[in-house]
Amino acid sequence: MQKHFEIAGKKLKSRLFIGTGKLPTYKIIPQMLSRSKAEVLTVAVRRINPDSKVENILDYIPKNAVIMVNTSGARNAKEAVRIAEIGAEITKTDWIKIEIEADTRYLAPDNEETVKATKELSRKGFKIFPYITPDLITAKKLQDAGAVSVMPLGSFIGTNKGITAKTLIEPIIKEIKIPVIIDAGIGRPSHAAQAMEMGADAVLVNTAIAISKDPVKMSEAMSKAVESGRMAYETGILKEEDYAKPSSPLTDFLNN
Amino acid sequence: MFSDIISLELKKFKKIKRDLNRVSVSYEEINEKSLLKNLNSKLELERLALKSKEITDSFFGKTVLLYAPLYISNYCVNGCAYCGFSATNRIERDKLEDKEIEKEMIALKEKGFDTILILTGEDRIRSGVEYILKAIKIARKYFSEILIETYPLEQDEYKKLIDNGLCGVTLYQETYDKNLYFKLHKFGPKKNFEYRLNAIERAVKAGIKEVNIGPLLGLNKNFDFDVYMTLMHAKHIQNNYPEVEVSISYPRMRSSVSKIKTYPVTDIDFVKIICLSRLFLERVGINISTRENAYIRDNLIGIGITKMSAESKTTVGGYFQNSSDLKQFEIEDSRSLNEIIKIIEKKGYRPEFTNWVKI
Numbered sequence: 001m002q003k004h005f006e007i008a009g010k011k012l013k014s015r016l017f018i019g020t021g022k023l024p025t026y027k028i029i030p031q032m033l034s035r036s037k038a039e040v041l042t043v044a045v046r047r048i049n050p051d052s053k054v055e056n057i058l059d060y061i062p063k064n065a066v067i068m069v070n071t072s073g074a075r076n077a078k079e080a081v082r083i084a085e086i087g088a089e090i091t092k093t094d095w096i097k098i099e100i101e102a103d104t105r106y107l108a109p110d111n112e113e114t115v116k117a118t119k120e121l122s123r124k125g126f127k128i129f130p131y132i133t134p135d136l137i138t139a140k141k142l143q144d145a146g147a148v149s150v151m152p153l154g155s156f157i158g159t160n161k162g163i164t165a166k167t168l169i170e171p172i173i174k175e176i177k178i179p180v181i182i183d184a185g186i187g188r189p190s191h192a193a194q195a196m197e198m199g200a201d202a203v204l205v206n207t208a209i210a211i212s213k214d215p216v217k218m219s220e221a222m223s224k225a226v227e228s229g230r231m232a233y234e235t236g237i238l239k240e241e242d243y244a245k246p247s248s249p250l251t252d253f254l255n256n
Numbered sequence: 257m258f259s260d261i262i263s264l265e266l267k268k269f270k271k272i273k274r275d276l277n278r279v280s281v282s283y284e285e286i287n288e289k290s291l292l293k294n295l296n297s298k299l300e301l302e303r304l305a306l307k308s309k310e311i312t313d314s315f316f317g318k319t320v321l322l323y324a325p326l327y328i329s330n331y332c333v334n335g336c337a338y339c340g341f342s343a344t345n346r347i348e349r350d351k352l353e354d355k356e357i358e359k360e361m362i363a364l365k366e367k368g369f370d371t372i373l374i375l376t377g378e379d380r381i382r383s384g385v386e387y388i389l390k391a392i393k394i395a396r397k398y399f400s401e402i403l404i405e406t407y408p409l410e411q412d413e414y415k416k417l418i419d420n421g422l423c424g425v426t427l428y429q430e431t432y433d434k435n436l437y438f439k440l441h442k443f444g445p446k447k448n449f450e451y452r453l454n455a456i457e458r459a460v461k462a463g464i465k466e467v468n469i470g471p472l473l474g475l476n477k478n479f480d481f482d483v484y485m486t487l488m489h490a491k492h493i494q495n496n497y498p499e500v501e502v503s504i505s506y507p508r509m510r511s512s513v514s515k516i517k518t519y520p521v522t523d524i525d526f527v528k529i530i531c532l533s534r535l536f537l538e539r540v541g542i543n544i545s546t547r548e549n550a551y552i553r554d555n556l557i558g559i560g561i562t563k564m565s566a567e568s569k570t571t572v573g574g575y576f577q578n579s580s581d582l583k584q585f586e587i588e589d590s591r592s593l594n595e596i597i598k599i600i601e602k603k604g605y606r607p608e609f610t611n612w613v614k615i
Binding site for chain 2 (some may be wrong): 022023024025026045046047048049051052053054055073075083086087101102103104105107158159160187192206207210211
């Protein structure tokens with residue numbers, strides 16, 4: 001049984017957050033949530049079609065799920081603030097993932113603009129989850145600006161490369177008091193487990209689940225990895241050693 | 257501006273082509289040399305398609321964006337040898353009044369579209385910037401994403417349209433071969449090759465979010481040249497203005513409907529072009545219109561393309577009111593939006609209707 005953890009004033013059990021942008025159909029969302037036990041879904045404001053005559057993602061999200069809207073497509077703080085406000089209004093959520101990408105080739109977050117947007121939206125009372133290129137100083141500024149979490153990327157979006165930014169994320173986990181959610185780059189369950197072993201509070205996965213042959217099954221696989229990674233972290237992960245450590249040490253007789 | 261470097265790109269193209277025998281085919285990372293080699297080689301298409309699918313799925317997800325074109329005016333002062341709307345064609349000319357534009361847009365919205373492409377011919381008097389602006393203002397009431405495909409504008413004109421809700425500009429260079437361009441565009445402002453070429457960058461400097469460029473395949477005997485230059489153009493925009501979303505279209509001319517000699521690109525080459533574009537520029541959007549038939553369109557879902565038009569009419573208006581005017585080109589896939597949605601879903605993809613926020 002997983003323990004609760006608290007984020008932005010909510011008690012959650014699952015440390016797996018799931019993105020919806022690349023899903024092959026929204027119809028599987030309820031099934032995905034029930035199999036993976038995930039409680040938080042991210043939804044891009046630019047993909048919500050409130051006056052749609054065809055399909056609206058919000059119709060597929062169960063009432064008990066937590067919606068975190070993201071500002072993907074925003075190129076600067078001003079656009080992000082505007083999109084966040086529209087998204088909050090449509091979805092009635094106050095969980096906002098600030099995503100400002102000024103480079104469409106890498107989808108690289110603009111940390112500077114993200115800090116600006118976080119300041120403004122936090123002041124207005126929103127729960128801000130900023131998506132950043134892992135940088136300790138930016139993370140500190142975000143914490144001071146009132147963010148409820150920071151979301152450093154493990155690798156660039158959609159690359160499935162895992163936590164290649166490990167050495168930059170580690171000091172953030174160590175130094176920052178607000179929860180750290182590793183977002184982007186998680187391509188397989190072992191990456192998700194690794195994030196948890198590192199001490200991240202949660203992970204956000206989209207591509208690896210959405211484009212797999214069976215997103216529902218993959219969401220469960222990710223969930224199990226997150227759970228075991230966290231369990232191991234809480235138990236205490238053993239250090240890697242350079243030499244073999246015999247179970248009956250040679251100098252044991254000196255202890256007698 | 258791309259016009260400043262196009263002669264350099266041309267030299268590079270010639271040099272690579274001269275030494276093409278020394279370049280080998282590649283299915284992994286593609287550079288300019290292997291791109292051109294591949295365009296000129298017989299390839300293992302299955303291998304290429306698999307790679308293209310993998311990249312497309314990773315970066316765009318299991319989605320295809322659907323949009324609808326709306327022609328609001330077919331008045332045109334240009335003499336493009338290949339076009340149904342050319343000034344010398346004695347056709348019924350028409351432009352929609354505000355109320356008609358609104359009715360057509362409501363009809364499209366009712367069908368389920370949320371992205372609209374507004375098109376006009378080139379006529380600064382009958383379909384001036386103010387007229388386009390009015391159409392954008394009406395579109396803004398109904399659509400999240402508003403795109404235009406009109407004649408090239410000045411930077412401040414683009415700015416005015418963007419300030420009023422314009423998201424994207426589509427503008428095809430038709431061919432990057434200057435001599436051929438002059439031959440095909442006999443009169444009218446379109447004769448100015450550089451002015452058209454740089455329009456995309458004027459729009460970008462004015463703050464546009466998305467651009468869509470491309471050649472008209474079938475005009476140039478050597479399609480490899482126009483495909484290569486389109487990709488260099490796209491790369492130039494991506495590198496210099498990384499905040500802009502760049503897409504490419506590869507409309508194909510059909511000899512049966514053309515008055516001039518055309519050089520049809522085969523289906524095999526067409527698929528090759530789409531997949532190689534994906535491998536060369538991983539995050540570029542690739543668009544396919546209803547110029548292509550249902551068979552080709554259905555089978556290309558999941559192999560590189562990211563956007564499709566649907567239920568298109570290439571007459572002025574035609575969604576609300578039936579219109580029998582001459583078409584700009586023949587529609588090959590006239591299925592309804594609902595049929596297209598079903599096909600996309602059957603392929604394991606999700607039809608997407610919007611890429612931007614109705615602000």
